Amino acid sequence: MRGLLVAALVAAAAPAAAQVADLVDRTAFRVCADPANLPLSAEDGSGFENRIADLFAAKLEVPLHYTWFPQVMGFVRKTLSAGKCDVVIGFAQGDELVLNTNHYYTSTHVLVVRADSDLAGVDHLSDPALQGHRLGVVAGAPPATHVARLGLMKLAKPYDLMTDRRVEDPAGAMLRDVEAGVTDGALMWGPIAGPLVKAHPDLKLIPLLKETQPPRLFFRITMGVRAGEDVWKRELNSMIRRNQAEIDAILRDAGVPLVDDYGTALKAP
Secondary structure, eight states: OOOHHHHHHHHHHHHHHHHHHHSTTSSSSEEEOOTEEETTEEEOOOOOHHHHHHHHHHHHTSSSEEEEOOOOHHHHHHTTTTTSSBBBBEEEOOOOSSSEEOOOOOEEEEEEEESSSSSTTTOTTOOOOGGOOOEEEEETHHHHHHHHHOOOOOGGGOOOOOOOOTTOOOHHHHHHHHHHHHSSEEEEEEHHHHHHHTTTEEEEEEOOOOOOSOOOOOOOOOOOOOOHHHHHHHHHHHHHHHTHHHHHHHHHHHOOOOBBBSSSSSSSO
């Protein structure tokens, strides 16, 4: 009897699931992305997420189509959920706004300092050397909690988390402030900081791999699809698995600091 009930429930749910899955356009690889979110994505295709989208479209042998929208409040609702695309390339694992694929990389927050700074040897936030120094911190990001707990917030300089990057450049401002001595260091998300620091040889990037207190500073990054599109998710999972080496090569070339799945060590090449 229980088996019949389960079968009946599955059968009743099938039409609704199929209707959701039908939103995926199989004639193109449709991506929603921020048009001005370098080094991740840009309308000119120069971001590393653009390169991953190029790779997947080529593997699927379909054209790549973008819907551009700034990653501010309402991004998912107005793009992916509205059926204007079928995937968002970068989403933190566990984000409830989307159905997550398997993760295709793991990265961590980093400390960026001047290479000649007395902070260049710091590799964890509880290091006493940070006391009395002014750090750039993204308001609301995980490192901000550590900074507050360690008594470093009084001197910290905050930067916005959610901005329209067509008109604001908080990451660039953070690096410029470190170079100019406005701040002594910047706490940033590694996939943003790593590629940008490549153009600043006077700066040093330090992955934060030794933090034991919450919140964690590393995140597994997935692709986001609409809820209910499990067949599409499994197809993307398969593509991630088969093309992981090429994905890693794109990320490493961009300068993204790749770490193991537990955020304790850099990922081996």
